[in-house]
Amino acid sequence: MKIGMLTSGGDCQGLNAALRGVAKTLYNEMGKGVTLYGIRDGYRGLIEGDYHEMKPDDFSDILTLGGTILGTSRQPFKQMQRPEEDSEQTKLDKMLKTVKKAGFDCLVILGGNGTHKTANLLRENGVNVVTLPKTIDNDLWGTELTFGFQSAVNIASEVIDSIHSTAFSHSRVFIVEIMGHKAGWLTLHAGIASGADVIVIPEIPYSAKKIAQAIEKRAKDGKRFSIIAVAEGAVSREEAAMSKKEFKAAREAMTYPSISYRIADELKELTGQEIRVTIPGHYQRGGAPCPADRVLTSRFGVAAAQLILQKKFGYMVALQDNHIVPVPLTEVAGKLKTVPPDGELVKQARALGLSMGD
Numbered sequence: 001m002k003i004g005m006l007t008s009g010g011d012c013q014g015l016n017a018a019l020r021g022v023a024k025t026l027y028n029e030m031g032k033g034v035t036l037y038g039i040r041d042g043y044r045g046l047i048e049g050d051y052h053e054m055k056p057d058d059f060s061d062i063l064t065l066g067g068t069i070l071g072t073s074r075q076p077f078k079q080m081q082r083p084e085e086d087s088e089q090t091k092l093d094k095m096l097k098t099v100k101k102a103g104f105d106c107l108v109i110l111g112g113n114g115t116h117k118t119a120n121l122l123r124e125n126g127v128n129v130v131t132l133p134k135t136i137d138n139d140l141w142g143t144e145l146t147f148g149f150q151s152a153v154n155i156a157s158e159v160i161d162s163i164h165s166t167a168f169s170h171s172r173v174f175i176v177e178i179m180g181h182k183a184g185w186l187t188l189h190a191g192i193a194s195g196a197d198v199i200v201i202p203e204i205p206y207s208a209k210k211i212a213q214a215i216e217k218r219a220k221d222g223k224r225f226s227i228i229a230v231a232e233g234a235v236s237r238e239e240a241a242m243s244k245k246e247f248k249a250a251r252e253a254m255t256y257p258s259i260s261y262r263i264a265d266e267l268k269e270l271t272g273q274e275i276r277v278t279i280p281g282h283y284q285r286g287g288a289p290c291p292a293d294r295v296l297t298s299r300f301g302v303a304a305a306q307l308i309l310q311k312k313f314g315y316m317v318a319l320q321d322n323h324i325v326p327v328p329l330t331e332v333a334g335k336l337k338t339v340p341p342d343g344e345l346v347k348q349a350r351a352l353g354l355s356m357g358d
Contacts, residue, residue, distance in 0.1 A: 120330065155286075174226075192345075307326060
């Protein structure tokens, strides 16, 4: 059996560990009956026919290695079926050509939302596909956890933890901007874990006045500082009421480098306090996966290999009720898992006295 493997989209902790989990299981179960091929830089490699045969040694000592040994790239789903420049072929045509030429019996694809839409497109065109859920955003439908998420929570929490001492020393308000795209999972978890005072997520549009009130209440209670965890995709109440076209135009006209700097200016005007912004950025994606992600990726890898052995294709492996289960790609592709505004975790955050900015 010939199997192609690729990692697509943004990198994160655990990609190598997941590849290792799939490979070790297949080698242990099939021995010389399986040949694995690494496809370089995600779907780009599949489009351009850039792949190479891998050996068991290639998967040694990578359990704790950050990044991806295969490389990755972003290939927007909306461009997959458009003819390329100076060619009548689409990227999809070229990927299908590569699969046929290489004689791949299956593709193992690791990625997030966009990656899964393209994986499902390949499935619809006759390619045997098994996928693993990767993203620090934890926004993939069908799984309670994606790998990379817990590692990113750990890093984001450490950043906020470290901000506490300088915020206290200088009696300042600090905003820490957390990744997460359009979902607030990472910010919510890191905010609760590190004792942030205000948590602002995309699913709950914020009011600058409400955040200011929370800061002023802390000051009246004798608190020397406040820490606000802001998701990169946060939106104001006013923006939430806009149409998609109006929102896009408003954001394009925004002069701030990110939403956190705008909130900082709004709060400075409302409170008169000094506001500082910290953005850990891609630091949240880097480094070794935490132990929890090493276990999760190993479990995902074994489950993905077992689906291949059973010739059960067209599925994503997922975590549900602490069990690894197959979920049809048709149920995953194109669906975003966001934080329920009235969900249990949000209610518990409010019960702890945290402001959600609304």
